[in-house]
Amino acid sequence: MSTVKLVEYEEAGAEVRTVYDDIRRVRQTDYINNFWKALANYPAALQRVWAAGKEVMAPGEIEALTKEMIYIAVSVANACEYCVHSHTSAAFGKGMTEAQYGELLAVIALAQQNNGLASGMQVPVDEIYFQK
Amino acid sequence: MSTVKLVEYEEAGAEVRTVYDDIRRVRQTDYINNFWKALANYPAALQRVWAAGKEVMAPGEIEALTKEMIYIAVSVANACEYCVHSHTSAAFGKGMTEAQYGELLAVIALAQQNNGLASGMQVPVDEIYFQK
Amino acid sequence: MSTVKLVEYEEAGAEVRTVYDDIRRVRQTDYINNFWKALANYPAALQRVWAAGKEVMAPGEIEALTKEMIYIAVSVANACEYCVHSHTSAAFGKGMTEAQYGELLAVIALAQQNNGLASGMQVPVDEIYFQK
Amino acid sequence: MSTVKLVEYEEAGAEVRTVYDDIRRVRQTDYINNFWKALANYPAALQRVWAAGKEVMAPGEIEALTKEMIYIAVSVANACEYCVHSHTSAAFGKGMTEAQYGELLAVIALAQQNNGLASGMQVPVDEIYFQK
Amino acid sequence: MSTVKLVEYEEAGAEVRTVYDDIRRVRQTDYINNFWKALANYPAALQRVWAAGKEVMAPGEIEALTKEMIYIAVSVANACEYCVHSHTSAAFGKGMTEAQYGELLAVIALAQQNNGLASGMQVPVDEIYFQK
Amino acid sequence: MSTVKLVEYEEAGAEVRTVYDDIRRVRQTDYINNFWKALANYPAALQRVWAAGKEVMAPGEIEALTKEMIYIAVSVANACEYCVHSHTSAAFGKGMTEAQYGELLAVIALAQQNNGLASGMQVPVDEIYFQK
Numbered sequence: 001m002s003t004v005k006l007v008e009y010e011e012a013g014a015e016v017r018t019v020y021d022d023i024r025r026v027r028q029t030d031y032i033n034n035f036w037k038a039l040a041n042y043p044a045a046l047q048r049v050w051a052a053g054k055e056v057m058a059p060g061e062i063e064a065l066t067k068e069m070i071y072i073a074v075s076v077a078n079a080c081e082y083c084v085h086s087h088t089s090a091a092f093g094k095g096m097t098e099a100q101y102g103e104l105l106a107v108i109a110l111a112q113q114n115n116g117l118a119s120g121m122q123v124p125v126d127e128i129y130f131q132k
Numbered sequence: 133m134s135t136v137k138l139v140e141y142e143e144a145g146a147e148v149r150t151v152y153d154d155i156r157r158v159r160q161t162d163y164i165n166n167f168w169k170a171l172a173n174y175p176a177a178l179q180r181v182w183a184a185g186k187e188v189m190a191p192g193e194i195e196a197l198t199k200e201m202i203y204i205a206v207s208v209a210n211a212c213e214y215c216v217h218s219h220t221s222a223a224f225g226k227g228m229t230e231a232q233y234g235e236l237l238a239v240i241a242l243a244q245q246n247n248g249l250a251s252g253m254q255v256p257v258d259e260i261y262f263q264k
Numbered sequence: 265m266s267t268v269k270l271v272e273y274e275e276a277g278a279e280v281r282t283v284y285d286d287i288r289r290v291r292q293t294d295y296i297n298n299f300w301k302a303l304a305n306y307p308a309a310l311q312r313v314w315a316a317g318k319e320v321m322a323p324g325e326i327e328a329l330t331k332e333m334i335y336i337a338v339s340v341a342n343a344c345e346y347c348v349h350s351h352t353s354a355a356f357g358k359g360m361t362e363a364q365y366g367e368l369l370a371v372i373a374l375a376q377q378n379n380g381l382a383s384g385m386q387v388p389v390d391e392i393y394f395q396k
Numbered sequence: 397m398s399t400v401k402l403v404e405y406e407e408a409g410a411e412v413r414t415v416y417d418d419i420r421r422v423r424q425t426d427y428i429n430n431f432w433k434a435l436a437n438y439p440a441a442l443q444r445v446w447a448a449g450k451e452v453m454a455p456g457e458i459e460a461l462t463k464e465m466i467y468i469a470v471s472v473a474n475a476c477e478y479c480v481h482s483h484t485s486a487a488f489g490k491g492m493t494e495a496q497y498g499e500l501l502a503v504i505a506l507a508q509q510n511n512g513l514a515s516g517m518q519v520p521v522d523e524i525y526f527q528k
Numbered sequence: 529m530s531t532v533k534l535v536e537y538e539e540a541g542a543e544v545r546t547v548y549d550d551i552r553r554v555r556q557t558d559y560i561n562n563f564w565k566a567l568a569n570y571p572a573a574l575q576r577v578w579a580a581g582k583e584v585m586a587p588g589e590i591e592a593l594t595k596e597m598i599y600i601a602v603s604v605a606n607a608c609e610y611c612v613h614s615h616t617s618a619a620f621g622k623g624m625t626e627a628q629y630g631e632l633l634a635v636i637a638l639a640q641q642n643n644g645l646a647s648g649m650q651v652p653v654d655e656i657y658f659q660k
Numbered sequence: 661m662s663t664v665k666l667v668e669y670e671e672a673g674a675e676v677r678t679v680y681d682d683i684r685r686v687r688q689t690d691y692i693n694n695f696w697k698a699l700a701n702y703p704a705a706l707q708r709v710w711a712a713g714k715e716v717m718a719p720g721e722i723e724a725l726t727k728e729m730i731y732i733a734v735s736v737a738n739a740c741e742y743c744v745h746s747h748t749s750a751a752f753g754k755g756m757t758e759a760q761y762g763e764l765l766a767v768i769a770l771a772q773q774n775n776g777l778a779s780g781m782q783v784p785v786d787e788i789y790f791q792k
Contacts, residue, residue, distance in 0.1 A: 003349060003526055004253045031260070035246070038255045042366040049249065049373075052444065056242045061231040066198050067239050073202045074243035074380070076648045077209030079343040079739040082250040083243065084650055085261040085663060099193040102702040107199045109644045109709075110188045111206035111215065114167070116640035116734070117181065118214040120604045120633045121136045122612055123170045128163070129217040130399055135613060135790055174630040180712065181637075206644070208384045211475040211607040216386055217399060234438040237384050241445075244380035248373045248470070252340045254348055262663055267658055267745060268517045295524070299510070302519045306762040312580065313513065313769075320506045325495040330462050331503045334469045338507035338776070341473030343739040346514040347507065349525040363457040371463045374452045375470035375479065378431070381445065382478040385400045387434045392427070393481040394531055472780045475607040480782055481531060498570040501780050505577075508776035512602070512769045516736045518744055532781045559788070563774070566783045577777065584770045589759040594726050595767045601730045602771035605737030610778040611771065613789040627721040635727050638716045639734035639743065642695070645709065646742040649664045651698045656691070657745040 007040035015043040019050050026054060033086055065094045069104050076108050139172035147175040151182050158186060165218055197226045201236050208240050271304035279307040283314050290318060297350055329358045333368050340372050403436035411439040415446050422450060429482055461490045465500050472504050535568035543571040547578050554582060561614055593622045597632050604636050667700035675703040679710050686714060693746055725754045729764050736768050 009020055009032070019040075020032055039046045057067050068091040075083035091101070117123075141152055141164070151172075152164055171178045189199050200223040207215035223233070249255075273284055273296070283304075284296055303310045321331050332355040339347035355365070381387075405416055405428070415436075416428055435442045453463050464487040471479035487497070513519075537548055537560070547568075548560055567574045585595050596619040603611035619629070645651075669680050669692070679700075680692055699706045717727050728751040735743035751761070777783075 003352065004255060006256075033260075034255050034258050035250055038253045039249065041362070042369070045249075045366060045370055045373075048448065049246065052448075053242060053246070056235075056238045060235050061229060062201070062235045062239070066201065067235070069194070069198065070201055070205045070236065070239045071243040072648070073205035074209045074240055075247055076644055077206045078244070078247040078251075079647050079741075080247035080251055081343075081345075081647075081650065081741075082255045082257055083247050084647060085257045087243075088650075088663065089261050097193060098701070102705060103188075103192050103194045103199070104202065105645060105648050105702070106188045106705055107194070107202045108206055108648050109641045109705075110185060111203040111219075112210070112644035113637045113641035114181065114185070115207055115210040115212035115215050116604055116637045117171065117177075117633060118167055119210075119212055119607050119609075119612060120600070120636050121170045122609065122616075123136060123166050123214045124138075125214055125217045126166050128165075129221050135616065173626070174633070177630060177634055177637075184708065184712075204384070208380055211383050211477075213383075213386065213477075213607075213609075216383065220386075220399065230437070234441060237381060237438070238441055240384050241377045241380045241441075245373045245377035247343075248340055248376035249369060251343050251345075251348060252336070252369050252372050254345065254352075267748065268519060270520075297524075298519050298522050299514055302517045303513060305758070306765065309513075309762060309766055309769075313510065316576065316580075317506060317510070320499075320502045324499050325493060326465070326499045326503070330465065331499070333458070333462065334465055334500065334503045335507040337466045337469035338473045338504055339511055341470045342508070342511045342515075344511035344515055345739075345741075346519045346521055347511050349521045351507075353525050361457060367452075367456050367458045367463070368466065370452045371458070371466045372470055374449060375467040375483075376474070378445065378449070379471055379474040379476035379479050381435060381441075382431055383474075383476055385434045387400060387430050387478045388402075389478055389481045390430050392429075393485050468780070472776055475609075475779050477609075477779075477782065480779060484531065484782075494569070498573060501570070501777060502573055504780050505573075505773045505776045509769045509773035512736055512772035513765060515739050515741075515744060516732070516765050516768050518741065518748075532783060534784075561788075562783050562786050563778055566781045567777065573777075577774065581770060581774070584763075584766045588763050589757060590729070590763045590767070594729065595763070597722070597726065598729055598733045598764065598767045599771040601733035602737045602768055603775055605734045606772070606775045606779075608775035608779055610783045610785055611775050613785045615771075617789050625721060631716075631720050631722045631727070632730065634716045635722070635730045636734055638713060639731040639747075640738070642709065642713070643735055643738045643740035643743050645699065645705075646695055647738075647740050649698045651664060651694050651742045652666075653742055653745045654694050656693075657749050 004038045005041060006034055006037035008037065012040060013043065016040045016046060019043075019046050022054075023050065035082065035086060065091060065096055068094055068096070069100075072104065073108050073111070077112065136170045137173060138166055138169035140169065144172060145175065148172045148178060151175075151178050154186075155182065167214065167218060197223060197228055200226055200228070201232075204236065205240050205243075209244065268302045269305060270298055270301035272301065276304060277307065280304045280310060283307075283310050286318075287314065299346065299350060329355060329360055332358055332360070333364075336368065337372050337375075341376065400434045401437060402430055402433035404433065408436060409439065412436045412442060415439075415442050418450075419446065431478065431482060461487060461492055464490055464492070465496075468500065469504050469507075473508065532566045533569060534562055534565035536565065540568060541571065544568045544574060547571075547574050550582075551578065563610065563614060593619060593624055596622055596624070597628075600632065601636050601639075605640065664698045665701060666694055666697035668697065672700060673703065676700045676706060679703075679706050682714075683710065695742065695746060725751060725756055728754055728756070729760075732764065733768050733771075737772070 023032055024030055039049060068087055071087045075087060155164055156162055171181060200219055203219045287296055288294055303313060332351055336351045339351060419428055420426055435445060464483055468483045471483060551560055552558055567577060596615055599615045603615060683692055684690055699709060728747055732747045735747060
């Protein structure tokens, strides 16, 4: 049950099918998750978001699993239920161990705590952080 | 100019000095940044937060630089000005390259964007994410 | 199943019924959504929040549909599941087209992305923005 | 004084200059604001973010000023100081009146308030919002 | 230096002066802080926001200082720099001790940390919390 | 149905059982809520988080119920569904009345509203708030 229509491959137009095919190829799986099926209501957005995600999340100077962890951290702070679920799944799919996941949670929790302390006390930024 | 009093070493009690000494030892620098000087108004909190941070941010199953990046990601999403400044500085201090920083920003930006899309459409979480 | 009690018209006191009647009159529908039924546990809050909403969301210098879009934007950024659902429904009820909804999502997503970039880099505010 | 280097036109490479030229052309002003000068440290990001912004913020099914208001709403909820300043300035530049600005603030404030009430009471989403 | 015009008593119209007078009377001080001077650009909003604040923040079933602490907690989580400053000042003005402030910060920090853990793990809400 | 495994007492190791026993003793109930069962996948985190929570939430200069209200305020602003449910339940368990809960909601809503106004107008912080 959902507000947003989920566009299935069978009912999709050519533009959407091209993106779905590329998702399947890049991820080496037949499964298209709901985020893309929802976004497929707006084919131009689907193309742009998928293209950006494919480029940004690919291994580069930062490896792919680390990128997933960074993505999860943002999603937790933003309380994005869908994104936390889908990218935690993606991170495990890319080899995250249980021990790494435990450490990821610990770093997120520490940052959340210290964000609260720094914002609560309105700690002035040290002069040295403005130099480079 | 600052609301919160910043406790300098010279005026600090023994409990606070012990933590400051440990910060200097672990970080191999004489510099104590304002976050700790502000927290030093509450010695028990200073001890607890420093102990947690030392443990959580140390290299483990996730390496130290990656932990800094995760920390930055949370702080950006929470708009914690102080934390973004101090941990971006820390990440560069731990060897983050300009190219890595550019990728870090790109991943954060992508996650922010997609958090907005997933929350905006209220995409239902796929059944497969509830299995393990 | 819900933590909060939802107050139905039949069991409501006179103060609550007056607000419910006004909601029905203004919105031209019999349906009272759960937000108001939950708030009705606190009749003074119900009155104040409804009065403010009726005044603020009415067409003025900004038209009613635009106001709904602004409301949705805030709710998405705050990850308020209920508010996103109810106001997306309201916006469609006020004539939002699918194409407009697609553009609304795109603007929200862009702002989210750029908020991350600006906060991540801690871009200094241009002097010209402090002049008027 | 700033952590992030601001890339001026004179020192920029060809890729960055091309974007700066396009910003000047589209906005009909010589002024390049700091957001772009900061992002110019990462030419590929600069190109992608500018291209997305140019496309998304252009008048379409939603007019340009309304898009600025939606953008501001997200930025306020995310406490993005830079974005609030720059897009409030942009909105006034696109003809927002003082009276419209007052209503924009009122809608943002109302949504913030009601987000707090709905999340605080954890109001269950009405069944009718899942139908379409 | 500021984007928003701050309306001084001397230049204010009758509606604004009436609110300023009431602020001075209720708070027993001549000082009008910038929040009200900024809001005074929109006299109707000034009246509504002041009236709501006066009513909500007055001692009732929850005492005035506790209300200030709750207000601060929300403002920290939302990274509202202005609100954290002004309400921390207000709380000290209402008798908050340094020891209480230290505990307030500790509770905020704990909640921030645990919010991160609960959202990170997407802990399912216990059935018992849906009963009452 | 849940992504995260919930660790039951019967299958838990000695470290986890010790914490569960302490939770039961301190709270005078047999019920262990899901937050702890999820965290029990990481015994060291379970110990640290429980120890911090036990210390911070205990009555001190601020009484226990007030601490719960502060905790709820942060959780609402962060849209942490789990935390809002569990700590609202805890607050009622510690004697919060319906009238107090109504006032708590009103203060949270007011702060949310005013956070939006202050961030929206980017009100400059008064000089007097930087003095002490």
